[in-house]
Amino acid sequence: MTGWTADQIPDQHGRTAVVTGANSGLGLVTATELARRGARVVLAVRDTAAGAEAARRIGGAVEVRELDLADLASVRSFAARLTADRPVIDLLVNNAGVVLLGPRRTSADGFELHLGTNMLGHFALTGMLLGALATAPAPRVVSLSSITHRNAHLDFDDLMYERSYRAASAYGRSKLATTVFGVELDRRLRAAGSPVVSTLAHPGLTRTNLTPRAWEHRRRTGRLIARLGLLVTQPVERGTLPQLRAATEPGLRGGEFFGPAGPGETRGRVTGARFGREAADPAVGRRLWTAAEELTGVRYL
Template sequence: MTGWNADSIPDQHGRIAVVTGANSGLGLVTAAELARHGAHVVLAVRNTAAGAEAARRIGGDVEVRELDLARLDSVHAFATGLVSDHPVVDLLVNNAGVVLLGPRRTSADGFELQFATNMLGHFALTGLLLGALAAAPEARVVSLSSITHKSAHLDFDDLMSERGYRAPSAYGRSKLATTVFGVELDRRLRAARSPVISVLAHPGLTRTNLTPRAWEHRGRLGRVVARLGLLATQPVEQGTLPQLRAATAPGVRGGQFFGPAGLFETRGRVTEARLSREAADPAVGERLWAAAEELTGVSYL
């Protein structure tokens, strides 16, 4: 599958797909390609006006639903409404994420905002939708990792980054936690003999509206860094391919991890990527799972 691209996506008619953060960037392209191939796509977005504009651009069989992953009450409300209308869900793409620079910020539930949005919200959402996913014959959960997970470390005595906070490091920890979650979910689904599979992907260095916009707020130097960074990135359509392959390609196995093949996994064609040692450690997975259940109040498997 060396030349795998968006045209390789098989027919998606009859499938219900949920994509978080679907109003821009990777999420928008993912939702658009799924809809183009026939899926009914739920755009799970914090800003429903932006979601409505995305739906207009995408066309096809799409709907917009409000979801703020940084609020557990919003996650519960979204899951309840979705399952009421769609008791069978074929695909959940945990795509949404935030990248912050500057002082530490917290979610409505008191968690560090990047960790809350990127990992804990998706952990709760997946657990609340697992029954609907298990009702589908070949459901998948796709968790969006990042190459930053490879240099990150989880401090279980300070998961909320209250000591010596640095936003880039906190982002890396949130993406490591997301990766550990996807791997541990695969272990637990297999142990439970669930029909659902958990797959992971990362986009390498991809041109989205997150990082450059954040850097540009840091003055002239920030604008220079943002422009230089854009030269090293690949287009969002290319960066979305790993998660589209994870979501749709025939023969994908639980626990597989897809990313770009070129230049230290930063760009290029889709291939299988490598997990960091910490991300693959079952002891880390078990410990993070217990912490996430306690923090979110959502238990499953």
Template sequence: MTTAWTAADIPDQRGRIAVVTGANSGLGRETATQLARHGAHVVLAVRNTDAGHAVAREIGGDVEVRAVDLASLESVRAFAAGLDALDLLINNAGVVLLGPRRTTADGFEMQLGTNLLGHFALTGRLLGKLAAGRQPRVVNLSSITHRNAHLDFDDLMSEHDFRASPAYGRSKLATTLFGVELDRRLRAAGSPIVSTLAHPGLTRTNLTPRAWEHRPRFGALIARIGLLATQPVEQGALPQLRAATDPTLSGGEFFGPSGLGETRGRVTGARFSRDAKDPAIAERLWAEAEKLTGVSYL
């Protein structure tokens, strides 16, 4: 029987610079913690720098805090311009909305704008610096919700038909398509950068309470019920940690939990939806993302 992959399997990360978006809580915090424990210089790329500094003090090690708001293309541009070098980019940050439709600073639907377009722009602006890095890699965070989603290119921003949960699933399908297409383009270009993907299954983070911030008591109840169906964040972060650090990966690998429906359990290869592997959908989404963000690459 194959031994379960754990944080103890993370190889020595000394000499590597890692950027983790959304690193002040949940999966991002655990990912940053483990990378720092294994010797990496970790950049906590966060919107709330006060919270980021508090987390940095708790993590210890070689950690710094830098401000970035993935819901603002200008903030993404400024963050990327201020970074001198990096070896690993983990596009971890995510937004879940269960209330009314909201938009980013650039007018994008909040979930698609943050989960996909902010990370698309960030990755594109950092690609040259990544290519000069040591064993460079990009990890994009998917979700099991991507499997039931389908993109509507006639209403990509959900202006005419907004339902929060389906819109979240579409944002995660888009993120998954981005990671797969990035891998294809990197290979075609002969780039040294590796693109991998991961999803955490059902993991206890603060995304659920935040999603129900318009109904806090109900959100607290949902979170309590979720304790029965979810796994701790230390386990949920393992798929993206493996995607980020396993030295045997060549690109395109996708990790998630091994349990029923990939909701919890040991790290294993994850399953893509049919749409997530459709090159025609990926190419069309890529063209839209370049047009919307003004960032072109590969």
């Protein structure tokens, strides 16, 4: 199988990268490859013990900082401390995410947990780091989408899924919101003349630890699904390539979207990915942005 590989990542010496959820899965591989190319990488993780073990495995100029995207107070604390220490940030990879297939749960701020973690936490984080990003010579933000976003719908009358909760649909909605955010961020950065570039990626169907965690409430079922998943998913090293390309390929324009080229964009070499109709709708982007500002209290651009 040919195509773009991690060996094509250009030299990253002198650059500071922040990767959320960097202690496992896609985030761990992303952080590892960036550090291998010389970047100073901040592992933004909820579990600092797991982050420390990841940093030990990665080696290089890596530091661990606590960040809980499901708690806006944690996001504010992380951003304030990071920018005080590192006023210039070159790359933000909004990688972290949750998949929970049990009953409805909420974040520390009362948000439905998928939306609160996967999108609203990253919306707030990006806004708080935007000033540090804008001072870098070639700054970039990467938002992690999913193929599930194409079948999702944003119900602005019930964003938090309080009426009739379905976990799989809530996850898809959170990934649609993340995708809309990445596209709308690009529109606003361009309009403002900002040097920051917003790109997006999705991993197709990739073997990570999210599926076992999603089925923690029914472990036997989770183990069976994980075994069946071996037949249709790709290794995490390959699933990470779209976001690595979105993060590092020189000369990308804002709004570019990468994913696997195989059937249904589930696996295969990296190529340009397809947005769902709602994800690319400017009216949806404006409406979600307004809602996110009101919910998080973070306003930028």
